[in-house]
Amino acid sequence: MGFSQLVHRTLTEFAAISGVCSNPEAGLRILMYHAVGGEAYGDSFGHYSITPENFARHMDALCGIEGIKVVPLGQDVCTETQANVAISFDDGYLDNLRCAAPILVERGIPFTVFVSSQFVQDQRSGFLNPGELRELAQLPGVIIGAHGRTHVPLVRCDDLTLANELADSKRYLEDITGRAVSTMSYPYGAVDRRVRDAVSMAGYRIAACSHIGINQTGCDPLLLSRTTIFGQDSVNFLRRKLAGCWDWYGYFQRDLSAWRE
């Protein structure tokens, strides 16, 4: 464990002990997973891949926590009055279909998979190909969302490239799945006002960032907070994240300079 991780864990433990985060708050907490069993994109330290066994333990724990309801990432995300949790996966890994989906479907847990469409189109190794994406989309409780076309940070795109990234991925995923795609997540969590507004213009209704926090009544559905779950997170650690023990960290994740007018 590195020094910064040690500091984070110490502060989190302190928050838990002091009772700052002892109960799940009302609102929607969206969990962000990546690979389940396989290798995650650009993940040299292995933080973003969880074993199927640990993932199953997470889902069993989630189903067993009183007062928490697991919900699909629907249209009314910001009007929640109870403690709701939604499950999401970024990038579109094949193991989401082969390893995660059976665990989720067996437990009746709805989930959203955010897919970078070019990875599918290129039939890139480790990612869903068109047939597998169609298969995943047809499972009960599954929502397919976009994650850009090429997985570039959208804040670095010029206006035309940005519009194409958003429109092309949406259209391609709709063609493959035969369903409307109105949900997306920002690659690398990179978003500013221009990107957020372009996402709205492109016809998306829900967009998820990567900064930690809970989404409560009145939040912007195109700037939803998510709670990153790392492969090493134990069930106890998951419980603490669900209780909001890590939410203080979201303050440091927001690039406030990007929001200056």
Ligand SMILES: [Zn+2]
């Ligand atoms: Zn990604």
